[in-house]
Amino acid sequence: MNESQTTLAVICKALSESIAAGAFSAEGRLPSERALSEQFSTTRITLREALGHLEAQGLIYREVRRGWFVSPPRIVYNPLQRSHFHAMAKDQGRSAETQVIDARHCVASDTVCQKLLLPSGSDVICIRRLRYIDKRPVLYVEHYLNPLYFSGILDADLTSSLTDLYASRYDIHYGRVRFDMVPTLLTREASQALKVASGSPALFITRTNRDQNDRVIDCDLEYWRYDALHIDVEVN
């Protein structure tokens, strides 16, 4: 390694350790770039490269005009474990909230019709929600429901778990689930909802859900902030 790479490695290591040790304020804001450059006796360029490395690892993130912040721990998402969003957060000692953006009948796109095994141009129920972990919006999700199975659901409280609502009101329980996960860039709708720049990286997860009778009941298009989760799968 040459000298500048050594400096870079030293800064990355020192900052990673400070983050791990909880050295920054409760809000998790880092000192200014100027203060950090002085602290490490380095140039802004080298400092920014170090910050970029930590950002790439998801350890810190930048907010427009506010500076750098320590990323909260990622949520562990295990597709082999059946768990809904609120339960998953709670099991990991985190707080979860759900906000309904809108909910209505609409004509589904061809992609959604294919997932739901419906003819092209079918009417479906679309519920758009924004989900928070510890007050930070991390997941923008569009749920598409086959309306045949969920009559009157638009009158229900849609801020809590759909899993629970399906069970209590319709006696419908999840059976087989298919996950399709694609690293992607955020669409305009998703980035606006998540309050990050359009084109930011994201993980796009499509879940297609069947019920206890193996009928396809709904599909979810989930856009996750790239630094908000990791997928953990163990295979025997």
Add this chain to the structure above:
Amino acid sequence: MNESQTTLAVICKALSESIAAGAFSAEGRLPSERALSEQFSTTRITLREALGHLEAQGLIYREVRRGWFVSPPRIVYNPLQRSHFHAMAKDQGRSAETQVIDARHCVASDTVCQKLLLPSGSDVICIRRLRYIDKRPVLYVEHYLNPLYFSGILDADLTSSLTDLYASRYDIHYGRVRFDMVPTLLTREASQALKVASGSPALFITRTNRDQNDRVIDCDLEYWRYDALHIDVEVN
């Protein structure tokens, strides 16, 4: 929708359909932005927004100073199916190649030592490889092997499957595997190898592999181009 959103939707739909129909040249290069603006009688701004949408979906990608290209189909990666890179590509009608960047003994990072259940500062074998699908570099991978099990492996041909080499030379076969998948941004090393801009989005997959006797034998740190794969998991 307002008028500009309608135009945008029309352009996205028309271009998606042309791509699906294979309308572009074998190399997959799109016409210039100027030609496309004229074709759709729209402004550069709207056209670029449409191209950005298609890029976000992974349908097209941009090469520095060369323009826009149609993305090859994503490779399907199913962590529940045991298949090595070359076999996976072949099963999907694609060609695969592997290039060894370097291979040597080194002192492992703390993260790698933890994965391999070795004491901090242990010596390991590190093999860095670049993997191609249909001539495009899509995966930069660092393999870390516990040297206890793989004596003399650095003398072998490392351009083919390690899975096969483990079996034929060491009678070691994969057992349990743990996958940890994290959307991330590319590090400098990975982006240089993959010939994309540093900080480009990527999927970072850590595989920790055990053998038939449940010993941790190696771990792979895989950096995938974000538009090169999708993960497909079906859960009963």
